Amino acid sequence: MQIELTLNGRPCKAEVTPDTRLLEFVRQQGCASVKCGCETSNCGLCTVWLDEKPVLSCSVLAVRANGHKVTTLEGLQAQAAEFGAFLADEGAEQCGYCSPGFIMNVLAMEKELKQPTEEEIQQYLAGNLCRCSGYQGQLRAIHRYLNRKQEENHE
Numbered sequence: 001m002q003i004e005l006t007l008n009g010r011p012c013k014a015e016v017t018p019d020t021r022l023l024e025f026v027r028q029q030g031c032a033s034v035k036c037g038c039e040t041s042n043c044g045l046c047t048v049w050l051d052e053k054p055v056l057s058c059s060v061l062a063v064r065a066n067g068h069k070v071t072t073l074e075g076l077q078a079q080a081a082e083f084g085a086f087l088a089d090e091g092a093e094q095c096g097y098c099s100p101g102f103i104m105n106v107l108a109m110e111k112e113l114k115q116p117t118e119e120e121i122q123q124y125l126a127g128n129l130c131r132c133s134g135y136q137g138q139l140r141a142i143h144r145y146l147n148r149k150q151e152e153n154h155e
Contacts, residue, residue, distance in 0.1 A: 003066040007031070008075030016062045022048065022055075025062035026072055033073035033100035037129070044128035047101035048072050054108040056127070073100045079107050086145040092137030098130045106142055116146070 004013045023046045037045035041059040048057045049071040087093045109124045
């Protein structure tokens with residue numbers, strides 16, 4: 001079955017089997033940031049955006065993306081690098097394995113929620129598992145990242 005979609009801003013046409021997961025498809029297209037950590041939709045490592053909304057690509061068939069826009073971390077390099085610097089400054093990047101999915105969700109949250117509360121941040125990121133940290137550094141990085149524009153205006 002042939003599918004056509006926009007992947008990271010570029011048209012993409014490919015042949016897939018009906019059971020090909022979006023995770024496998026984007027990796028075949030060279031998007032190595034999308035990882036498989038659990039295969040049960042519980043870890044968040046495989047997060048991509050489907051029409052600007054975060055989805056777990058291990059639980060979405062590639063054919064469902066036909067005619068849609070898919071974005072991976074490779075398509076968000078500038079924003080990812082900016083937030084990644086905040087993670088590094090807080091010592092929250094650790095091994096980095098979970099970072100791509102985590103960053104995808106933080107960037108989606110920034111677009112969707114204006115001035116989220118601590119509870120809203122935790123709810124939004126509930127599906128992201130990190131095996132290295134206690135999440136405190138990550139939460140500090142998120143707060144600093146989300147507040148960066150206010151801080152810049154006060155300088």
